[in-house]
Structures are given as structure tokens and as C-alpha cells.
Amino acid sequence: MRRPNLSEIEHIAEMDEWNYNSPRCSTIESDRTSDQSFKGLTPEARRKFADIVTLTPPGSLALDVILDYTKRYHQRLKDIQMESNLSSEIWPSIMAHIVRSLIAALSIIPEKLEDQPEVPLRPWLIMFNSERPFHDLFAVALDLFFRTWREMHARGDEDKVLHVVGHQIALGISNNPTSLKDLDDILQKKFSYFHMQKIWEKDRMERDQLELKSDAIRDLQQHLRPTIEELIRTRKKNVLKKGFHFAKVTKGKLFSSDKKVLYHIRLDEHERFLWYFECPDSTYINSKLDFVNKKKLPISDIKRIVTGSEYSETVVQQIGMKLSKKSSSHSFIKQGFSIELKDQSEPLTLATDDEEIVIQWIDGLNLLLGFERLNEKEV
Numbered sequence: 001m002r003r004p005n006l007s008e009i010e011h012i013a014e015m016d017e018w019n020y021n022s023p024r025c026s027t028i029e030s031d032r033t034s035d036q037s038f039k040g041l042t043p044e045a046r047r048k049f050a051d052i053v054t055l056t057p058p059g060s061l062a063l064d065v066i067l068d069y070t071k072r073y074h075q076r077l078k079d080i081q082m083e084s085n086l087s088s089e090i091w092p093s094i095m096a097h098i099v100r101s102l103i104a105a106l107s108i109i110p111e112k113l114e115d116q117p118e119v120p121l122r123p124w125l126i127m128f129n130s131e132r133p134f135h136d137l138f139a140v141a142l143d144l145f146f147r148t149w150r151e152m153h154a155r156g157d158e159d160k161v162l163h164v165v166g167h168q169i170a171l172g173i174s175n176n177p178t179s180l181k182d183l184d185d186i187l188q189k190k191f192s193y194f195h196m197q198k199i200w201e202k203d204r205m206e207r208d209q210l211e212l213k214s215d216a217i218r219d220l221q222q223h224l225r226p227t228i229e230e231l232i233r234t235r236k237k238n239v240l241k242k243g244f245h246f247a248k249v250t251k252g253k254l255f256s257s258d259k260k261v262l263y264h265i266r267l268d269e270h271e272r273f274l275w276y277f278e279c280p281d282s283t284y285i286n287s288k289l290d291f292v293n294k295k296k297l298p299i300s301d302i303k304r305i306v307t308g309s310e311y312s313e314t315v316v317q318q319i320g321m322k323l324s325k326k327s328s329s330h331s332f333i334k335q336g337f338s339i340e341l342k343d344q345s346e347p348l349t350l351a352t353d354d355e356e357i358v359i360q361w362i363d364g365l366n367l368l369l370g371f372e373r374l375n376e377k378e379v
Contacts, residue, residue: 014040045089058099101166151193240267240364246350251318306338
């Protein structure tokens with residue numbers, strides 16, 4: 001692989017294939033419209049193309065591949081140009097970049113392109129099943145570029161598409177397909193742009209998990225843990241301080257969801273009492289409520305919080321009958337808690353059909369009683 005000379009580069013730059021522009025291209029570049037005195041690429045496009053192919057790789061191989069493709073797949077190139085909104089004069093540079101990605105993926109020259117997956121060295125089966133394997137691979141890769149460009153809705157951002165295509169080529173070849181058709185199927189079914197997004201997301205999550213296991217992160221976690229735990233406790237208590245309207249289950253009274261006594265209950269700001277009072281509906285809150293009707297329950301008087309099946313049994317005992325699953329009150333029996341007092345007096349049994357609220361209140365009350373331990377998932 002050698003560095004091409006100026007005349008070889010100029011020969012590619014002056015080819016008629018680069019004089020065509022797609023009708024979808026909104027505007028042809030201003031220098032091309034204002035000056036038609038030159039043939040082939042504009043001066044800026046020539047410079048960009050020359051900068052790429054004078055590197056090795058891709059070097060003279062890029063020129064050879066471009067000449068071969070335009071000869072064998074002239075109509076296909078014209079179709080791609082017609083269907084895209086890319087100016088035709090940028091295609092030589094795109095082709096040269098794709099050649100470089102193929103060289104890296106096949107490990108023809110030991111070169112690791114920036115941020116491109118590393119492909120293990122091995123005998124590539126596809127190279128033994130074609131008379132001109134590299135040139136045929138290029139044809140598949142150029143179709144891949146156009147397909148990915150459409151999937152990305154990239155418009156004129158060809159550099160971003162080339163970056164994705166470099167990854168796709170490397171991953172496709174690493175599967176060691178036996179034929180060009182197999183490679184094309186792999187690229188479409190396993191490494192489309194949609195699949196590449198999933199792969200990158202998985203890689204990102206794995207990197208994040210690996211970083212979280214590093215000594216530096218572990219030390220930071222231990223340092224921040226007390227602060228995080230305190231924030232979690234504060235959040236749980238704030239739920240209780242906000243208050244909620246629960247249905248009160250009263251001993252000896254038949255309970256139904258449409259005829260229930262509502263209690264608004266909340267934790268006081270100093271976290272020493274539970275204030276509660278009866279209210280007419282779930283939207284009723286009167287901050288100036290007569291303190292005669294407002295009751296308080298010291299946290300220190302609470303023995304424990306009854307939950308789960310034990311709570312359901314408590315409800316059944318209080319109302320004096322067992323309700324069937326078809327009952328409109330069944331959800332209230334299932335979701336609630338009972339505050340058991342140290343003096344053995346009647347427990348304060350509260351119910352709601354909001355399971356999340358029940359869990360938050362049980363956690364918060366147990367935290368106040370010193371029974372709640374924060375789990376690792378919360379922290």
C-alpha cells in the first residue's frame with residue numbers, strides 16, 4: 001500500500017461521476033453554481049479528498065477501489081446519489097473513509113481507529129469465497145453507509161454516519177461470515193443503527209457498573225453513605241408530615257368503601273406526635289380546625305405497626321365479619337395498617353386503596369419507632 005501521486009488523485013477528482021447532484025439536494029453548493037469552469041470536484045472537495053488518500057491507510061488502495069466500484073456499479077452509485085440529499089462531490093471522501101474502516105476491521109495494516117471496536121486477528125472466511133474480496137466487501141459497506149444514513153435521518157452529517165458505519169463494519173466482520181450475503185444479513189439483522197444504539201447503551205451501562213465497583217467510587221460511596229441515608233430518612237418523614245386521608249376502620253361498625261369515615265392524619269413538625277381528625281371528604285383540610293376535634297397520638301405510645309395478613313385479620317375482628325373478595329371493601333382490607341398501642345387500647349386501624357401510600361406510611365412509621373432498616377437498593 002503506497003501513497004498516491006498528485007496525478008492519480010486528480011484523475012479520481014475529475015471523474016464525471018462527481019458532476020451529478022441529487023434533485024433532493026436542496027441547494028447545490030454556491031461555488032459550484034457560480035463557477036462551472038472546472039470538471040469534477042470543487043477545490044475544497046479535492047483538498048479534503050487528497051488529505052484522506054495521502055494517508056496510509058487508505059492510500060492508493062482507496063483510489064483502486066473507487067475506480068473499480070464506479071466501473072462495476074456505475075448505476076448503483078447513481079441511484080444512491082439520486083436517493084440521497086448529499087452532494088455527489090463528497091462521495092469520494094466517503095468512499096476513502098469506508099476503505100480505511102475495512103482495512104482496520106480486516107487488520108490488513110495494524111491500525112486501531114479512534115473509538116472503533118477491536119477485531120481479533122483470524123483467517124477471514126469471506127476472503128476465500130470471492131475473486132476480489134476487498135472490492136466486493138467495499139460494495140456491501142457502501143450500501144451499509146447509505147442504509148445507515150437513511151436510518152439516522154442524517155441529512156448532511158456524513159461524518160457522524162461514517163463513525164457509526166466504522167463500528168458496524170468491525171462488528172459485522174468479527175462474526176466471520178462465510179459469504180457477502182451472510183455479511184449483509186448480519187449487518188441488517190444484528191447491527192442496524194437501531195441495534196447499534198442498543199449495543200452502545202448496554203456497553204455504557206456495563207462501563208458505569210464497572211466504574212461503580214472501582215476503589216475510588218467505593219470510598220466515595222462510604223463517605224457519602226451517612227448523608228444519603230439521612231436524606232432517605234428525611235424524605236420518608238416528610239411523607240408523613242404532608243399527611244393523608246385514610247379510611248378509619250371502627251370496631252363493631254360494618255365497613256364499606258362508599259360509606260366510610262375519613263381521618264386526616266399527619267406527623268407534627270417536631271416528629272413527636274401524630275395529629276388526626278375526622279373530615280367530611282378526601283379534599284377537606286382546614287388548618288384552623290378547632291383543636292377540640294383534633295387529636296394527637298404520641299409516637300412514644302405506639303407499640304408497633306401491624307401489617308400484611310395480620311392487619312387483615314385485625315380488620316375482620318374489628319368489623320365482626322369476614323368479607324369476600326368480591327366485596328367493594330376487599331381492597332381496603334388488603335391495603336392498610338393498624339397502629340397498635342402500648343396501653344392495649346383499641347388500635348388505630350387505617351385503610352386506603354393506594355398501595356404506594358400504605359408502603360410509604362408503614363416505612364415512615366417504622367422508621368420513627370426505630371424498627372426500619374434502610375436496604376441497599378434504597379441507598
